[in-house]
Amino acid sequence: MSADSYAESGEFIDVLSHHAWRALRTPVTEALRHARPDRGPIVDIGAGTGLGTLVAARAVPDAEVIAVEPSPILRAALLARVVGDEDPRRRADLRPRLDPAAPLVVTLQPPSEPMTxxxxxxxxxxxxxxxxxxxxxxxxxxxxxxxxxxxxxxxxxxxxxxxxxxxxxLVRPLRTATAARAGRRRLRRDDRGHGRHGGHPHGLMHGSRGSTAAATTFDKHENHCHGRVR
Ligand SMILES: C[S@@+](CC[C@H](N)C(=O)[O-])C[C@H]1O[C@@H](n2cnc3c(N)ncnc32)[C@H](O)[C@@H]1O
Missing domain, CATH: 2.20.130 (S-adenosyl-L-methionine-dependent methyltransferases)
Incomplete structure (x- = not known):
């Protein structure tokens, strides 16, 4: 098994994520409406191929944007997306690992508890x-x-x-209460986004501080992939 969980499925991630980001663009943009670029960068944790990174960058035009993506294949797609767009290119910082503190927007993918x-x-x-x-x-x-x-x-x-x-x-669901504790201040919930799985709503948490705790929670998230191609 490759160390990159997306070594095989990476081919499909971008093409199949556009519709989800069409639904997420407005709530994510609104969640970032009060972001203060002078207080720190926007951090996109698990940026994937960068569809959300670009949304965040456009929502806060003066902010530095740190996009964290551990998968090399998805990071290559992220880099290709950013290099082709003059503006985020000049203020993007692409990394395989997380930086400890920054404003945080989390899209919570259901289920929030283990269930079928x-x-x-x-x-x-x-x-x-x-x-x-x-x-x-x-x-x-x-x-x-x-x-x-x-x-x-x-x-x-x-x-x-x-x-x-x-x-x-293998995914450890991030419970709403955990995200709320991590966000601490100015947290609000917004269920208007459409989930990418079966139309479940996304919960969008916006917190202006305390991203260290949430980042730690997310960083513990593990995933394993055993793909087969035929
Ligand atoms: C479901 S994908 C979402 C990608 C992107 N945010 C989007 O919405 O299109 C989850 C992403 O989280 C990344 N990821 C997994 N574990 C991570 C960790 N411990 N720290 C940061 N990112 C992680 C994966 O590599 C993957 O790109």
Whole structure:
């Protein structure tokens, strides 16, 4: 198994994340409305391919933006996204590891407690004659963890599956109360974003301080991937 959890599934992450970020753009922009660039940078923890990094950068035009992404393949996509855009490029700081303190916006992906989530298709994106499709479901893996099983498919114009990758990710749900304690001040909840899995709402927590605690919680989050390609 590769040390990069996204070594195989990384191909699919960006193409299947655009629709989620169309829904998240407005609530994330609003959550950052009162961000003070003079008080510190915006930190995007687990930036993935940078779709949210760009949203945050545009929401706070003068802020330094630190994007933390441990996966080399996703960091390569993040770098490609940032290098192609003159403005975030001049103030972005891309890192594989987390910096300890900064304003924090967390998108909480359900479930917030270990529970079963039936497999649901969350995106289907036509590219030429093919369609890239992503689905996922979760099952409890212990008292404080779930396993998300993600299925990524490339489907041809006749509906036949040309390629399929199944990847398991062990995730420790970040409970709303934990995020609230971490945010401490000026915290508010906003459920208007649409979840990427089965239409569950995203909870969006905005805290102006205390990101160290939340960052530590998030940093403990582990994931494992055992993908198979056929
Ligand atoms: C579900 S993806 C979300 C990506 C991106 N934020 C988006 O919404 O499109 C979770 C991301 O968190 C990253 N991640 C996992 N463990 C992490 C950790 N301990 N610290 C920082 N990022 C982590 C993964 O590599 C992955 O890019």
């Amino acid at each position: 989530v039936p497999e649901t298709t969350f995106a289907s994106v036509p590219i030429g004659r093919h369609s890239y499709e992503g689905s996922g479901g979760a099952r409890p893996a212990g008292p404080d963890s779930v396993i998300w099983t993600m299925r990524y498919r490339v489907i041809d114009e006749d509906g036949a599956v040309e390629r399929e990758l199944v990847a398991d990710y």
